[in-house]
Amino acid sequence: MKITVMTLFPEMIDAVINCSILGRARQKGLIEIEAVNIRDFANNKHLQVDDYPYGGGAGMLMMADPVCRCYDHIKEHAKAEPSRVIYMTPQGKPWKQSMAESFAQEEHVVLLCGHYEGIDQRAIDAIVTDEVSIGDYVLTGGELAALVVADSISRLVPGVLGKEESFQDESFSEGLLEYPQYTRPAVYNGQAVPDVLLSGNHQKIAAYRREQSIINTFNKRPDLLKQAPLTDKEKQFIHD
Numbered sequence: 341m342k343i344t345v346m347t348l349f350p351e352m353i354d355a356v357i358n359c360s361i362l363g364r365a366r367q368k369g370l371i372e373i374e375a376v377n378i379r380d381f382a383n384n385k386h387l388q389v390d391d392y393p394y395g396g397g398a399g400m401l402m403m404a405d406p407v408c409r410c411y412d413h414i415k416e417h418a419k420a421e422p423s424r425v426i427y428m429t430p431q432g433k434p435w436k437q438s439m440a441e442s443f444a445q446e447e448h449v450v451l452l453c454g455h456y457e458g459i460d461q462r463a464i465d466a467i468v469t470d471e472v473s474i475g476d477y478v479l480t481g482g483e484l485a486a487l488v489v490a491d492s493i494s495r496l497v498p499g500v501l502g503k504e505e506s507f508q509d510e511s512f513s514e515g516l517l518e519y520p521q522y523t524r525p526a527v528y529n530g531q532a533v534p535d536v537l538l539s540g541n542h543q544k545i546a547a548y549r550r551e552q553s554i555i556n557t558f559n560k561r562p563d564l565l566k567q568a569p570l571t572d573k574e575k576q577f578i579h580d
């Protein structure tokens with residue numbers, strides 16, 4: 341799987357993609373993540389990439405031409421045309437685990453980062469297939485959002501997470517939040533780990549964790565329970 345980030349600040353992307361799990365996965369060749377500098381495709385002496393918006397208003401807008409030329413370059417140098425081009429924008433669809441799962445199936449995804457007041461609409465209309473927001477707030481640029489999206493997609497690519505970092509059981513994988521977890525020591529500050537987790541009885545542990553997941557979701561994100569695949573017994577448990 342390949343992720344290309346189109347940005348005016350490739351150093352922001354490079355600072356993160358060489359660290360920890362993403363860095364290891366790149367080294368092993370499990371995922372390819374690259375940042376391409378949109379400024380390299382400015383077609384003027386001063387490498388200007390932004391200009392005043394028509395109609396007035398505060399701030400500058402990224403011009404369409406460097407963005408489109410940058411995308412053409414990416415396309416020309418790719419094995420096949422990237423299947424998705426995602427514009428990071430506060431106006432986009434809220435990013436969710438289910439979307440990360442869907443994008444992780446793609447061969448090549450491009451993430452387009454805006455800056456300043458955003459990007460000339462004609463570039464967006466020409467190349468973008470999806471618009472994604474990481475939350476109802478406004479960032480200075482799309483780089484942090486692109487890193488969130490790249491990270492959440494990459495960890496779902498087979499082999500990227502080791503067995504010890506598996507995503508199978510975690511929050512959102514079953515439509516629920518994860519259960520509370522504990523590690524050594526068995527008693528900390530007078531608080532003991534629940535007995536069942538020390539019992540070695542896998543069936544009881546699984547049942548306990550499922551129950552705790554439901555309780556956690558009920559307390560923290562009750563909105564998720566409407567969509568979660570619960571048995572009749574579990575629905576009754578919540579009701580009581």
Ligand code: SAM
Pocket residue numbers: 427428429430431452453454455456457458459472473474475476477478479480481482483485
């Ligand atoms: N003028 C734009 C608007 O009101 O919709 C906001 C522009 S913002 C200052 C600059 C860039 O940051 C955007 O083009 C986008 O790429 C990125 N950005 C800001 N907030 C974001 C969010 N919540 N999710 C994803 N990208 C965001």
